Amino acid sequence: MEVKKMRKSITIITIIALLLCINISSSLANVVETMDTDASIKNTLNERIEDIVNQGKAKGAITSLVIDGEAVGVKGYGYADQLENMKADGYTTGFRIGSVSKTFVAVAALIAMEEGVLDIHKDISAYLEDDFPKLKYPVTMHNLLTHTAGFEETISGMVVENVSDTEPLSLAVKKYIPEQILNPGDLASYSNYGIGLAAYVIERATGMDFADYCREKIFLPLGMKRTTFLHMQDTVYVSKAYLPNGEETMDVFINLYPEGSAVSTAEDMSKYIQWLLKDEEDILRRENKAKLFERQHYMADELGGIGYVWNRKSRNGSEYFEKKGETLHFYSRILLYPEKKAGLFLSFNTYVPEEEINRTTAIMTDQLLGEKVKPIQEAGANIEIEGLYVNAWSSFRTEEKLLRFLYPGKTMKISGSVSKGFTINSERITHLGNNAYDTPIGTVKFFEKGGKTIMATDFSQSYIRVNTLENKLVILTITLLFALSTITFIVISIIGALRKKLRFTMFTLMSIVQMVSLVALVWMILIGIMEYNLLAYKFYIHLGAWVITVTALVNFTFTIIKDFSNTKGLLKYAYYHNVVSFAFCLVLVYLNLLI
Incomplete structure (x- = not known):
């Protein structure tokens, strides 16, 4: 009996040991696989950006790579100033990050909300001066941060060539106010002015200059010592701007500075990414930080919608978030993959085509979330969507209307029929069901509203069908x-x-x-x-x-x-x-x- 009990015990112990070995081996294999993936992402991205710079497509670049919550790739490429033989450095060289700056406005708004001085859903007129020009429709901070305030887009007064020509935010938001052509909340229509106005509302609500507020409440607490909104500053050396032919040039200055004038380094942006990915309560409470990425506005169930400033995207069932940033000569991108605790920031000091940047960021998205599964064509489309579409992010009532024909991406031509299928700018699109399509610009949904055909996107822009002769x-x-x-x-x-x-x-x-x-x-x-x-x-x-x-x-x-x-x-x-x-x-x- 004792011998049988002993044999039984030994058998049980052996099985447990084998299971533990299998589990440990599996865990080790997963760790090794994760390490391999991390190393692959880092090396492939590094090679890709080196190729862009070495081939002369950009004079210089900086990158921040965060994987599993850790900064693993803070680096500079090429030149920040070729004439002075100054290399771009990920730790000390500032790059103009364009509309990535808008993400700081959203964070600042939520901080002001936590402080009890700003109500996100209150008419902003409560915070503005009595002599502030009256808006056609009431607008809230929620509208401004989701690009749904209904403003048409104008460029005049938004940027200037000389820093001496920049104007105080308090003057610029009154002087260059565009017309509201849409009811707030109806359509997402990207608005640079709207973000500038949001920053001014924060300034009024907190009683602090917006640039100072961001410095005290965001940049310094996160250790972002080389990040600033100021045009004239001694915080960080800023890279020169370059033309695609390699010649040095001057970048413009953003007059409504909060919407796109921030300067930062790769190191500072890695700290920002780490904070955005952390599930900790610092600067913002956990539930309020989450509001940045929650589905704050959407125009169709099939679309991911937008958060506060951030574009919401998905790949194979996993969500990730993105924000693009452009000045005249600096092109930037930031992406977050919360499920993987990973993020990427990159910035070039030269115009780099969007397709080139997309191919670069796709390296990380594909390896973290898997390659995009080719969608299957579904039946059931019942809207004839052929025609010419104009981006709502343009001017409709001013002389700047002609600019929609000069700037890329402002118009889209859709050809075809429900029976034969459609193309967008000559590229085939796939019907996903219920008049939603997979397209080169992402998932879009078509619907009728107010007698017009609308093409809603999975980012903060919408397109409106116009007469085909208006091309x-x-x-x-x-x-x-x-x-x-x-x-x-x-x-x-x-x-x-x-x-x-x-x-x-x-x-x-x-x-x-x-x-x-x-x-x-x-x-x-x-x-x-x-x-x-x-x-x-x-x-x-x-x-x-x-x-x-x-x-x-x-x-x-x-x-x-x-x-x-x-x-x-x-x-x-x-x-x-x-x-x-x-x-x-x-x-x-x-x-x-x-x-």
Whole structure:
């Protein structure tokens, strides 16, 4: 009996030991696999960014890599100042992080909320001066942080070339206020002004300068000693900016500085990422930090929606968060993977195409969350979505409307049909069900609202379908035809007059005035764009547009009374020129250049 009991005990102990060995081996294998993945991410990212810099696509870059809550990759690449042979350093070189700055505004708002001086869901007019321009619709801090305040986008006054031209936040938010064209909460429409206004509301609620508030409440507590919003500062050396051809250039200064003027280092951003990933109560309570990433606004169940400033994304059932940042010459990106306690920040001091940055960040997303599973085409689409779509993040009521045809990403063309499928900008998209599609820009959902077809995205932007004729090809063609027609008529008239076959008519004189006005109009527009303040030239732009319109009416009148000395060929051409002139006048009306 004793022997049997002993054998039984030995058998049980042996089984337990084997199970423990298997468990330990499995755990060790998981640790080794995790270490391999971490090392692979670090090495692959390093090689990728080195290639971008070595191939001359960027002069310099900095990166912060956090894995399992630890900073494992704070590094600089290339040059911060090639002329002075100064290398970009992850610990000491500051890069302009653009709209990544907006994430600090969201954190500051929640700190002010915790302090009891700011109500996120209260009309912001309660915090503004009595003489602050009255908004068309009531707006809350929640609206501002989710880009749902309804503002159209204008560039004029947002940036300046010289630091001496920057204006106090208290002045800029009143001077450059755009029109509210949407009801708050209706659509997500990215708004730089809205974030600048949010910072000013925080300034008013706390009684502190916003830059000082961020320094005392965020940067210093997190040990981000080389991060600042100030234009004039001695906190950190800032990298020079470079053109894609490698030449040094000047970056612009953000006038509404909270929306995009922060400067930081890779080391400081790694500390910021670590804090965002920590499940600890420092600076913010746990539940309030979570609000940054919770689904604060969404336009369809199929879309991840947006948090407070942060874009919410998913891959194979796992959530992650992203924010892009761009100035004129600095391009940055920050990503967080909470389930993996990992994060990435990178910044280039040169324009790098978005596709290039996407391929770089995809290295981390693919290895942490797995490669994207190719979606299966589903039946059931019932909205004919073909047409031209305009980004709500643009101007609709001002002279800056024409900028939507000059800047990439402001318009999208969708072709096809429900029966044959659709393409977006010539790339095939996959129907996921219920009029939601997988596209090159992410998941989008189409729906009807207020008589318009809306394309909602899984980031903080929406697109609105417009008339197909409202595209840059039509507008450019009409403009060129008008210029060519005017020049041709002037040349024919002058040559005929010199040969004494035609007399110099009022129609000819008006055509010369038209051409001069067109050149002046284009010149004023170009100057306004180059100075980032097109609206400052609106009087001269309207004057040129009105002169063209009046001369078109005068020409039409003289065509009717046949003031061409019985020259039938020229009369026919005059009719053609009148048609083109009136078509161009319609373009001026559409672009808000006439009224």
